[in-house]
Amino acid sequence: MRRAYGGMEMGNVKQVKWVESLNMKGSRKKLVYVAANLKRAKGKILAMGDFSTIGGVSRKFLARLNENGTTDPTFTAGGGQGDLDKAPFRLLQLPGGLLLIGGEFTSVGGESQLYLARLRADGSFDKSFRPIINGPFYSMARQEEDGMILIGGDFTEVNGTASTWRRWRFNSTANI
Numbered sequence: 001m002r003r004a005y006g007g008m009e010m011g012n013v014k015q016v017k018w019v020e021s022l023n024m025k026g027s028r029k030k031l032v033y034v035a036a037n038l039k040r041a042k043g044k045i046l047a048m049g050d051f052s053t054i055g056g057v058s059r060k061f062l063a064r065l066n067e068n069g070t071t072d073p074t075f076t077a078g079g080g081q082g083d084l085d086k087a088p089f090r091l092l093q094l095p096g097g098l099l100l101i102g103g104e105f106t107s108v109g110g111e112s113q114l115y116l117a118r119l120r121a122d123g124s125f126d127k128s129f130r131p132i133i134n135g136p137f138y139s140m141a142r143q144e145e146d147g148m149i150l151i152g153g154d155f156t157e158v159n160g161t162a163s164t165w166r167r168w169r170f171n172s173t174a175n176i
Contacts, residue, residue, distance in 0.1 A: 098122030102137030
């Protein structure tokens with residue numbers, strides 16, 4: 001199921017909630033996108049947004065929560081070796097518990113990775129998927145029936161190949 005929320009489309013999401021906290025003056029402080037019931041997530045909830053702790057646990061920009069709202073200790077975005085340097089804007093659950101994330105980040109797990117990355121089920125950076133994108137990733141990705149991953153965004157080149165359509169298809173190793 002695909003749904004759009006607040007102008008943001010998220011693949012394979014059944015429920016999205018916007019959670020904002022207010023500071024003492026009543027202005028908005030942080031925005032967190034909560035994506036619940038992802039396929040094969042076994043009741044886990046993914047939260048992404050502008051935060052450095054969630055549920056009292058240090059997690060930068062992306063966390064997985066248990067159904068009761070506690071932070072899942074088995075998931076650390078980037079593998080805990082640097083997390084992400086910016087919040088992802090998009091996520092897509094892939095077979096095998098893999099998670100595709102996209103946004104303005106330039107580092108995952110302490111390593112340079114621009115705008116699009118794949119995480120393993122435990123949140124560690126999957127270094128076998130290393131697309132080279134020349135601009136931030138704002139649009140959504142989806143996995144097609146043949147297993148290829150379709151992406152579109154505000155960039156003009158992927159893996160050294162230019163396109164005026166701003167759409168690309170990847171296989172599981174990020175080859176177009």
